[in-house]
Amino acid sequence: MPRLNENYLNLKESYLFSEIAHRTAAYAKKNPEKGARIIRLGIGDVTRPLGKVVLEALHEGVDAMGKAETFHGYGPEQGYAETRNAISAYYKKNGIEVDPGDIFISDGAKSDTGNITDLFGHDNVILIPDPVYPVYVDSNIMCGNQVTYIAGTTENNFLPMPDPSQHADIIYICSPNNPTGACYTKAQLKEWVDYAIANQAVILFDSAYEAFVSEPDLPRSIYAVEGAKKCAIEFCSLSKTAGFTGTRCGYTVVPKELVFQASNGQEMSLNAMWNRRQSTKFNGVSYIVQKGAEAVFSEEGIRECQENIGYYKKNAKVIADTLTRLNIRFFGGISSPYIWFECPNGMESWECFDYLLENIQVVGTPGAGFGESGKNYFRLTSFGTYENTSEAMKRFEELFAGKN
Ligand code: MLT
Secondary structure (H helix, E strand, O other): OOOOOHHHHHOOOOOHHHHHHHHHHHHHHHOHHHHOOOEEOOOOOOOOOOOHHHHHHHHHHHHHHOOOOOOOOOOOOOOOHHHHHHHHHHHHHOOOOOOHHHEEEEOOHHHHHHHHHHHOOOOOOEEEEEOOOOHHHHHHHHOOOOOEEEEOOOOOOOOOOOOOOOOOOEEEEEOOOOOOOOOOOHHHHHHHHHHHHHHOOEEEEEOOOHHHOOOOOOOOOHHHOOOHHHOEEEEEEOHHHHOOOOOOOEEEEOOOOOEEEOOOOOEEEHHHHHHHHHHHHOOOOOHHHHHHHHHHOOHHHHHHHHHHHHHHHHHHHHHHHHHHHOOOOEEEOOOOOEEEEEOHHHOOHHHHHHHHHHHHOEEOEEHHHHOHHHOOEEEEEOOOOHHHHHHHHHHHHHHHOOOO
């Protein structure tokens, strides 16, 4: 009999978004008529189709695969040079130098933020914000790591700051934050970078929502902060930027400056380790998808992505305006696709989930799924269609008018 990884016994029974899908499907099965009315604003899954230039590039990729002269077999595990160069040029447009050799193309930020634990030992002090994207906590539990939570609350605007009296080795930061929509300023990120350098810690910076940053002073990358290449890995995704939730492509930047000492005194480069990890366990993203990804970063590609992001921001405004009218306190929705609101009438978040599903057939994400500090909050995504978002908000108005 195999000895199993019993750390899995310490996980919640199912992953947050699987649990939501399961509960929603069970409700729909039991109540077919109401089930047909369900509007899903839970998981942040996009609804706008891929842009035209991306589609053309994907078609070109497919055609290339059909001819012996242009056929591609195994590609470089790190990604094709053209895709890495296009991403490096995108950083440059935002005033940041990133060496294409530090960029690794992957099938998305979820995989990389989960797999990065392969590079670290098991006795680190790991700081994880609460609430936050559940993959960070779950993937650390899976490998038996202890986690220290740093609470995001209304007092700190959901942006926990370092405590100089507390040591850390690994720090997770998500900005714009999933689920709260809170976004660190450059000065705040500088505090984290200084703290990480002082502690010889590494920051795992999830920038999956960078394309939603519309306030000009807010940084879209941790590398906007001086010194960050000495302490930070950055994870990015085309899922929300370019509608790739189904197409799958992301990238991770592991600067060569990230060098730490092993217990025997030998220097170890995180870039070399990640390269070793990926070339052993990953065969790269398909040539076709990387052709599409490269097109995302062309001038026209960026324009098309921003057009779709504008559409989602319009949805966010519909949600924000409704909650304002209903006097329900909320956060986010400006430089973020998510709206994070306080559950009305003192409800806890799973109670609120059931209440909304039962009464108006609107599905959202209970804040408790993102951590203990989220238990009285609820997240709505602006990634639905405009029609569904407007209809969901009409039902909110009917349900909560005069009750809050
Ligand atoms: C979310 O809804 O939080 C995200 O879509 C999940 C993900 O990106 O994996």
